[in-house]
Amino acid sequence: MNALLRRCVARAGTPCIWRGKSFSSGNEPAESNRVTPMLRHLMYKIKSTGPITVAEYMKEVLTNPAKGYYVHHDMLGEKGDFITSPEISQIFGELLGVWFVSEWIASGKSTAFQLVELGPGRGTLTADILRVFNQLGSVLKTCDISIHLVEVSQKLSEIQALTLTEEKVPLERDAESLVYMKGVTKSGIPISWYRDLKDVPKGYSFYLAHEFFDVLPVHKFQKTPHGWREVFVDVDPQTSDKLRFVLAPCATPAEAFIQRDERREHVEVCPDAGVIIQELSQRIASTGGAALIADYGHDGTKTDTFRGFCGHQLHDVLVAPGTADLTADVDFSYLRRMAQGKVASLGPVEQRTFLKNMGVDVRLKVLLDKAREPSMKQQLLQGYDMLMNPQKMGERFNFFALLPHQRLHGGGQERNACQSEPPTSSVAGFDELVWQ
Numbered sequence: 001m002n003a004l005l006r007r008c009v010a011r012a013g014t015p016c017i018w019r020g021k022s023f024s025s026g027n028e029p030a031e032s033n034r035v036t037p038m039l040r041h042l043m044y045k046i047k048s049t050g051p052i053t054v055a056e057y058m059k060e061v062l063t064n065p066a067k068g069y070y071v072h073h074d075m076l077g078e079k080g081d082f083i084t085s086p087e088i089s090q091i092f093g094e095l096l097g098v099w100f101v102s103e104w105i106a107s108g109k110s111t112a113f114q115l116v117e118l119g120p121g122r123g124t125l126t127a128d129i130l131r132v133f134n135q136l137g138s139v140l141k142t143c144d145i146s147i148h149l150v151e152v153s154q155k156l157s158e159i160q161a162l163t164l165t166e167e168k169v170p171l172e173r174d175a176e177s178l179v180y181m182k183g184v185t186k187s188g189i190p191i192s193w194y195r196d197l198k199d200v201p202k203g204y205s206f207y208l209a210h211e212f213f214d215v216l217p218v219h220k221f222q223k224t225p226h227g228w229r230e231v232f233v234d235v236d237p238q239t240s241d242k243l244r245f246v247l248a249p250c251a252t253p254a255e256a257f258i259q260r261d262e263r264r265e266h267v268e269v270c271p272d273a274g275v276i277i278q279e280l281s282q283r284i285a286s287t288g289g290a291a292l293i294a295d296y297g298h299d300g301t302k303t304d305t306f307r308g309f310c311g312h313q314l315h316d317v318l319v320a321p322g323t324a325d326l327t328a329d330v331d332f333s334y335l336r337r338m339a340q341g342k343v344a345s346l347g348p349v350e351q352r353t354f355l356k357n358m359g360v361d362v363r364l365k366v367l368l369d370k371a372r373e374p375s376m377k378q379q380l381l382q383g384y385d386m387l388m389n390p391q392k393m394g395e396r397f398n399f400f401a402l403l404p405h406q407r408l409h410g411g412g413q414e415r416n417a418c419q420s421e422p423p424t425s426s427v428a429g430f431d432e433l434v435w436q
């Protein structure tokens with residue numbers, strides 16, 4: 001049996017739920033309020049310095065270096081808390097690999113590029129992309145590629161190294177350094193790990209963020225008769241060892257993030273996402289490349305999307321902190337605003353449209369033709385259904401891209417004097433696939 005196929009079967013069989021599910025925090029059935037080390041830490045902090053913002057709560061719970069949920073946990077997959085597209089089907093990562101090669105060709109085949117992944121989970125997505133780069137070796141042979149992973153989790157970075165690196169070449173580790181780990185991938189490409197995007201060398205790069213922006217901390221605001229008020233997390237005075245949401249008694253500085261013409265009654269804002277988008281835009285505008293961002297989200301329309309996941313079930317965000325994933329839908333309209341016109345943005349387009357435009361049906365057919373056993377075909381079809389079905393991940397997840405302006409407007413090519421607007425180049429995934 002084909003090795004690629006075998007891996008896909010293992011993934012497609014995973015009967016798990018995905019995180020992009022509608023959920024309003026606080027209405028779940030009572031769950032046991034275990035006093036976790038994180039809860040103890042937060043109670044102490046709040047009792048000594050006062051209520052904390054939801055953003056601070058999320059940041060502490062997820063990435064506190066000592067007790068954070070992401071730092072010491074492998075939460076992905078059947079035995080974990082949630083499952084993501086690359087873990088469901090190899091086709092997902094392969095099509096993203098094709099997208100990067102297509103962008104590399106369309107933007108003039110630079111002699112070198114960095115592939116930078118933010119929040120790489122188990123390293124599965126990069127592994128699938130690297131397999132495509134390997135298969136297209138004849139196209140990429142003159143190009144110097146390096147891999148750069150931005151990851152705060154000690155546990156996940158170890159799993160990424162196992163997935164991606166050649167075990168005969170020992171990893172170089174230096175916890176104090178900005179590059180905390182270095183090695184060589186199974187296909188001989190240099191690979192490095194960082195905690196922060198700012199530390200990744202500048203240069204022609206393709207950036208990738210899949211289910212990364214949704215874990216960044218959000219501030220929450222509620223419209224009241226007295227104006228916008230920020231939501232805070234406080235200790236519940238009625239019950240010991242329990243947290244509750246409260247509204248700030250007066251306006252807070254973070255209110256500056258809310259648009260003047262905002263019509264919603266409740267808003268979530270993620271300043272960390274804004275900082276990252278600004279950094280990506282600056283880099284792409286000055287050194288070229290592109291960013292592909294895929295996540296569940298909305299275009300500035302949703303309100304309360306903050307939710308928790310534990311063992312593939314929705315979980316009250318304030319219960320047993322540190323034992324469950326916390327997430328909020330990505331506001332793509334905010335990401336677009338934060339690009340500040342330095343680069344062009346495309347999307348969001350629904351996952352099923354993006355993958356269809358990338359040729360998901362052709363790839364599925366190839367794998368189905370290669371699959372000998374009916375059970376294997378069945379599992380390939382199940383994985384496809386999970387990614388594409390509008391009731392599953394097909395509509396809930398979106399793709400969004402940042403590209404240099406000249407890439408979209410025929411940079412370098414002569415303009416037709418009769419045209420008032422420059423010709424618009426098509427970008428794979430965001431435009432309908434045309435077979436030639």
Ligand code: SAH
Nearest residue numbers: 070084119120121150151152153210211215
């Ligand atoms: N992209 C992967 C994993 C998504 S889970 C997939 O789709 O399967 C979120 C990932 O982001 C994890 O790897 C987590 O450790 C990482 N992460 C969370 N907060 C981060 C931060 N502030 N900086 C860098 N990585 C972060």
